[in-house]
Amino acid sequence: MRSRFVLLAFTALCLSPAACTPAPAEVTFAQFVDQYLDDFAARHPSIAGGNGLHQHDDRLDDFSLAGIMTEIAMLKRDRERLRAYAPDKLTADERVDQKILDGVIDGWLLEQETLQNWKRNPMLYASALSDGVHNLMTMENAPPPVRMRRVMSKLSSVPKLLDAAWMNIDNPPRLFAERGLGMMRGAAAMLGDDLALAFASERGTPLMDSLMRAAAAARPLITRYADRLENEVLPRATGEFRIGAEAVARRYRGEELIDVPLPDLIAIGERELAIYQTQFRAAAQRLAPGRDAQDVWREIRRNHPKRGEVVAATQQLVDSLTAFVIEKGLAVVPDGERVVVAPAQPFDLGFASMHASPPLENPPVKSYYYITDARAEMPPAEQEAWLERYNYASLINTSVHEAMPGHWLHSTYMRKTPGKVRRIWIGLNPFPQPSSGQDGWAHYSEQLMIEEKFGGGDPRIEMAQLSDALTRVCRLLSGIRVHSGEWTLEQAQACFEERAYVPTSAAKREAQRATYDPTYGGYFLGKRGLLTLRRDVTAQLGAQFNLRAFHERFMTNGIAPIWAHRQLFLPGDTARVIQ
Numbered sequence: 001m002r003s004r005f006v007l008l009a010f011t012a013l014c015l016s017p018a019a020c021t022p023a024p025a026e027v028t029f030a031q032f033v034d035q036y037l038d039d040f041a042a043r044h045p046s047i048a049g050g051n052g053l054h055q056h057d058d059r060l061d062d063f064s065l066a067g068i069m070t071e072i073a074m075l076k077r078d079r080e081r082l083r084a085y086a087p088d089k090l091t092a093d094e095r096v097d098q099k100i101l102d103g104v105i106d107g108w109l110l111e112q113e114t115l116q117n118w119k120r121n122p123m124l125y126a127s128a129l130s131d132g133v134h135n136l137m138t139m140e141n142a143p144p145p146v147r148m149r150r151v152m153s154k155l156s157s158v159p160k161l162l163d164a165a166w167m168n169i170d171n172p173p174r175l176f177a178e179r180g181l182g183m184m185r186g187a188a189a190m191l192g193d194d195l196a197l198a199f200a201s202e203r204g205t206p207l208m209d210s211l212m213r214a215a216a217a218a219r220p221l222i223t224r225y226a227d228r229l230e231n232e233v234l235p236r237a238t239g240e241f242r243i244g245a246e247a248v249a250r251r252y253r254g255e256e257l258i259d260v261p262l263p264d265l266i267a268i269g270e271r272e273l274a275i276y277q278t279q280f281r282a283a284a285q286r287l288a289p290g291r292d293a294q295d296v297w298r299e300i301r302r303n304h305p306k307r308g309e310v311v312a313a314t315q316q317l318v319d320s321l322t323a324f325v326i327e328k329g330l331a332v333v334p335d336g337e338r339v340v341v342a343p344a345q346p347f348d349l350g351f352a353s354m355h356a357s358p359p360l361e362n363p364p365v366k367s368y369y370y371i372t373d374a375r376a377e378m379p380p381a382e383q384e385a386w387l388e389r390y391n392y393a394s395l396i397n398t399s400v401h402e403a404m405p406g407h408w409l410h411s412t413y414m415r416k417t418p419g420k421v422r423r424i425w426i427g428l429n430p431f432p433q434p435s436s437g438q439d440g441w442a443h444y445s446e447q448l449m450i451e452e453k454f455g456g457g458d459p460r461i462e463m464a465q466l467s468d469a470l471t472r473v474c475r476l477l478s479g480i481r482v483h484s485g486e487w488t489l490e491q492a493q494a495c496f497e498e499r500a501y502v503p504t505s506a507a508k509r510e511a512q513r514a515t516y517d518p519t520y521g522g523y524f525l526g527k528r529g530l531l532t533l534r535r536d537v538t539a540q541l542g543a544q545f546n547l548r549a550f551h552e553r554f555m556t557n558g559i560a561p562i563w564a565h566r567q568l569f570l571p572g573d574t575a576r577v578i579q
Contacts (some may be wrong), residue, residue, distance in 0.1 A: 046132030051424040052358030058153035061128040063164035096564045097421040107254035122180025125165040130187040137198035152214040162225045173241035184226040191215040241515040245484035257563035273473045280466040287459040304391040307374045315341040321404040339403045344372040354402035359414035359423040393464035406442035413555035422558030437560040440526015470500035476521025478514040529562030
């Protein structure tokens, strides 16, 4: 009966003239984008909040069947309205944004209407809760009392969110159930001491008491849902995680605007994988002639800062990278701004993460590059394994990617990006997210530092960069081959372990990521497309080509699929984006 009601409501919405007619001529493209983003923020406030869109920070996502069907109808309505804008009446930037937004809408329709991940992925519900609250805990876009009230409002919707999760989830893949369970338990824990730590400045106030009461009311509900997930769903979770080759190809066409046949993408990946492996071995031979490359790499990994010194070592590296970018004239660094490296907060214990101010934040909020040092209570062997990830060579490459000249510098240039479409992360994995322009730039930056010989051409730095490059190619191959059924997860793990030299535990995690992030090859494809674009712009401009100007224009063009960057640099270009 519920399903029939939703179908009737959906049909009525689709038949409504206000819902399905194109946007009126008097509505400018910019006004359409503003309305689209406001609707998006209302439907997915947790994702929007991380982008600097805070008008619905007091809500949680509506995952009810009625809410999902309404979203599908609104997406189809918006696609009609979007396509009603004649390209010749738009500016060059708007024409690109129109194409990007059309692809993003198609990606969301694939997600919500065709794949229906809301039926099969408990992680979606946990992410909506934990990310939404976490953003309010960490992003200082408003005074603490304002953010605390928004958290309380979100928490009042926890029962509705959990009811929707319980109603919707039907035989998920086991890995999705396990991950969703862990995330739900993490969300419950976050509402304890972590929430109090985040708003420690308000300790002892009536508002803090109200916040903790709201958290105390929500926690047992989340725990009860997690218990049911563990005891009633997980034991019988046998759902299929593969979405099929055509769905992967559609995601690349939509979110990345890459209309290249999957076999061709695999061939490009295999070609570059072989090149990177040759370069990796050559760098090892320059450093230690006659020795096995993997043995050399393992030795490099053991050279890391001591526990308690990782944050300071990272800050020193970031400052050196900043000076290098300025000295080499690779890009102008904004005056009066500096990447600040800080210990990860007690409730944010990832390996390394750049919390850059979203470009739509006005004024910008503080940006931090968080690093998690080994904990004193870890056994010595665990401390060593943790610190190996911070070996000096890899720490340089990670800092290039996350901070300078990667994500942080990119985010500062995006404050000047025309319009809004290319200034936000439209989605969040496993939702559509154009990463070929975002992570493609950061991945390109890693190779750029090798080309420009940061560190004097040290082979150890090059091996770290190539190790990460090999990993990104295996992501492309795994995402396609796992979801097409060509590879098992064990074969994907072997790609990372044997061909990208990733340790076993990390290789397993990388392979598992393919199950819920099938287009995580966007890192590699973005870098590949950017290098091709640089080559073609260089050929067009000849002696007038300026590398700094190219970088600054690329970053100012914002987060966009590489196709969009090609159109902005080379109007009317019809060449294949990925070669």
